Amino acid sequence: xxxxxxxxxxxxxxxxxxxxxxxxxxxxxxxxxxxxxxxxxxxxxxxxxxxxxxxxxxxxxxxxxxxxxxxxxxxxxxxxxxxxxxxxxxxxxxxxxxxxxxxxxxxxxxxxxxxxxxxxxxxxxxxxxxxxxxxxxxxxxxxxxxxxxxxxxxxxxxxxxxxxxxxxxxxxxxxxxxxxxxxxxxxxxxxxxxxxxxxxxxxxxxxxxxxxxxxxxxxxxxxxxxxxxxxxxxxxxxxxxxxxxxxxxxxxxxxxxxxxxxxxxxxxxxxxxxxxxxxxxxxxxxxxxxxxxxxxxxxxxxxxxxxxxxxxxxxxxxxxxxxxxxxxxxxxxxxxxxx
Amino acid sequence: xxxxxxxxxxxxxxxxxxxxxxxxxxxxxxxxxxxxxxxxxxxxxxxxxxxxxxxxxxxxxxxxxxxxxxx
Ligand code: FES
Ligand SMILES: [Fe+2]
Ligand SMILES: [Fe+2]
Numbered sequence: 001x002x003x004x005x006x007x008x009x010x011x012x013x014x015x016x017x018x019x020x021x022x023x024x025x026x027x028x029x030x031x032x033x034x035x036x037x038x039x040x041x042x043x044x045x046x047x048x049x050x051x052x053x054x055x056x057x058x059x060x061x062x063x064x065x066x067x068x069x070x071x072x073x074x075x076x077x078x079x080x081x082x083x084x085x086x087x088x089x090x091x092x093x094x095x096x097x098x099x100x101x102x103x104x105x106x107x108x109x110x111x112x113x114x115x116x117x118x119x120x121x122x123x124x125x126x127x128x129x130x131x132x133x134x135x136x137x138x139x140x141x142x143x144x145x146x147x148x149x150x151x152x153x154x155x156x157x158x159x160x161x162x163x164x165x166x167x168x169x170x171x172x173x174x175x176x177x178x179x180x181x182x183x184x185x186x187x188x189x190x191x192x193x194x195x196x197x198x199x200x201x202x203x204x205x206x207x208x209x210x211x212x213x214x215x216x217x218x219x220x221x222x223x224x225x226x227x228x229x230x231x232x233x234x235x236x237x238x239x240x241x242x243x244x245x246x247x248x249x250x251x252x253x254x255x256x257x258x259x260x261x262x263x264x265x266x267x268x269x270x271x272x273x274x275x276x277x278x279x280x281x282x283x284x285x286x287x288x289x290x291x292x293x294x295x296x297x298x299x300x301x302x303x304x305x306x307x308x309x310x311x312x313x314x315x316x317x318x319x320x321x322x323x324x325x326x327x328x329x330x331x332x333x334x335x336x337x338x339x
Numbered sequence: 340x341x342x343x344x345x346x347x348x349x350x351x352x353x354x355x356x357x358x359x360x361x362x363x364x365x366x367x368x369x370x371x372x373x374x375x376x377x378x379x380x381x382x383x384x385x386x387x388x389x390x391x392x393x394x395x396x397x398x399x400x401x402x403x404x405x406x407x408x409x410x
Contacts, residue, residue, distance in 0.1 A: 117400045155410070175379045180410070183379070190409070245410035250397040253409050254390075276409035281395045282382045283410060285359055289351070 011195065014068045015208030018060060022053025024089075028060050031082065032072045040085040049096040050319065054089060055219040059211070061086040062226035066153055067207055090227055097224075101311040109240060109292055109306035116247045116310070127321045128255035130328065137263040141201045142334050143324070144194075144269075145210040146218040150225070151194035152207050155180035157225035158242050164235040169294030173239075176246075176283050176291070193272045200269035203337075213335035217323040221316045228309060236302030239295050240309025243287045249280040357382035357395035366393040 017033060020026035024047055027040050047054050063069065064077040076082060106112065131140060155177055165173055182188035195205040204210075211219075228238035257273035296303055327334045342348040342361075351359035364381040366374045374393055382395035389396045 151409075179379060183377070242410065249409045251400075254396065273409065277396050278376075278391055278394050279378070280410060281357070281397050282359075282378055282380050284397070285351075285357065285382055286380055289359075 011205055012067070012207060014070045014072070015206065015211070017069045017072065018056060018208075018211045020053075021056050022047070022051075024053045025057040025060065028057045028082075028085070031085075032060070032064075032069065032076060040081060043085075043088055043092065047092075049092050050216060050220055052216040052219075054092065055216040055223060056211075058086065058089045058093065058223050059219045061089070062223060062230070063208070065226070065230065066156060093223065093227065097312045097315070098308070101308060101315050103304055103308065106304070106307045106311065109243075109296060109303050109310070112240075112307045112310045113243055113247055113288060113292070116244060116314075126252075127324060128252040128259075130325055131259040132255040132262075135259045135263070135328075137201075137265070138333065138337070139328055140259060140263060140265065141203060141337055144198055144201050145203055145335060145337060146214055146320075146324075148194065148198060148203070148205075148210055149208075149214055149218060149222050152191050152205075154190040154194060156191075157222075157229035158238065160229035161235050161238045161242075164232045165239075165291075165295060166298060167294060168290050169239070169292075169298070172286050172290030172294060173242075176286055179279060179283065190272075190275075193268075193275060196268035197272040200266035210335070213337070215323060215334065217316075217320040221313070221320060224312060224316055234305065234309075236295065236299070236305025237309030237312065239287075239291055239302075240306035240311075241313045242309075243284075243292050243306070244310040244313040246280050246283040246287045250277050250284065253277045253280065356385075356399055358385055359383075368393065 017029050018025075020029050023041075024043055027038075031037050031040055043054070043057075060069075061082060064072070064082070068074055068077070107115075127143070131143060135143075158173075158180075159177055162170060162173060162177070178184075180190050182190070182192070186192065198205045225238075225241060228234045228241050253273040253276035257270050257277065260269045260273065292306060296306065324334055348361050350361075353359075360381050360383060362379055362381040363375065363377040364383070366376075366383060368374070376394065383393055384391075384395045384399070386399040388398040390398065
């Protein structure tokens with residue numbers, strides 16, 4: 001596998017369509033690939049909602065709104081049949097999440113964010129702790145390859161919430177996004193800093209390169225952001241999700257920077273995480289006080305949605321951590337990576 | 340951010356957490372060392388526990404939590 005940075009011009013080109021993982025994703029790929037663009041059969045009732053086939057199908061349908069795919073007409077982004085099909089999959093995903101993250105006794109958004117700062121006693125099974133303490137260079141490469149599904153479009157899913165916010169929440173959200181997008185400097189865009197990290201770790205920086213290698217548990221958290229970002233009705237959940245990520249990021253980023261230093265990764269790899277130690281210590285404050293605070297001041301009834309966004313994020317991140325740590329503790333790689 | 344009589348620079352004070360100052364900010368340490376941050380808002384550590392002084396790195400929390408990556 002080649003692993004140099006894709007040339008600047010080509011790195012942002014639409015990637016090829018992923019390999020299907022079952023009947024549902026195969027039908028979506030066939031519908032996008034043409035010719036004739038066959039219709040989409042209903043999703044079978046027994047298709048596992050967090051499984052590879054359904055999560056990949058949803059991932060592909062969402063990507064039409066980001067970079068699209070090589071050879072797929074851009075206007076299919078708003079194809080009625082595809083959107084109807086996506087809505088059916090989204091309903092399954094959302095129903096499952098509402099069941100697995102029940103609202104009972106969840107408390108307020110403020111309480112849920114406070115709880116994120118409290119660490120369980122003893123070994124909490126956290127990914128960043130494992131990587132800091134014993135992660136190998138190869139495991140850090142795997143981690144970065146999987147996270148590239150989000151970080152190469154870092155902060156893009158959250159930009160969709162901007163027209164749905166007003167006043168204090170909007171001003172603060174835009175300020176944080178401005179920082180995520182490099183504060184006016186293209187080479188400081190966080191997605192670019194992540195490409196630099198990948199290059200340091202000898203990973204392929206082409207957009208979408210690692211989708212085929214990513215297990216369902218790594219697709220689901222990215223699908224969650226797209227789901228929350230694309231629906232105005234889920235703006236509270238999007239804000240909750242964003243707050244949860246910002247609150248947990250700074251300390252986790254420090255551990256990841258330590259892990260990368262320990263295995264001898266280069267300065268660009270370390271830089272991505274040290275930048276996030278400092279940036280997200282600020283973002284956390286701004287998101288809590290003004291994005292969450294501002295939204296709930298104008299729309300107090302969204303409190304439960306903010307809590308749902310926070311907890312759904314934690315639920316899917318925990319599933320990913322369980323999958324990765326299960327493999328790594330057994331000494332198995334999670335995905336096939338070339339040297 | 341402007342710092343004018345009509346629109347003075349805003350600083351947010353919190354009991355448990357950093358001082359939030361509209362950036363850019365220059366901090367002068369006791370030893371005279373100057374550290375600059377151009378971020379739109381800057382979190383200045385008040386607990387002295389940060390490992391990236393003078394900026395907050397969330398060490399003011401009693402404990403912190405795992406999971407999730409950067410945002
Ligand atoms: S105030 Fe946050 S680390 Fe000191
Ligand atoms: Fe970021
Ligand atoms: Fe951030």
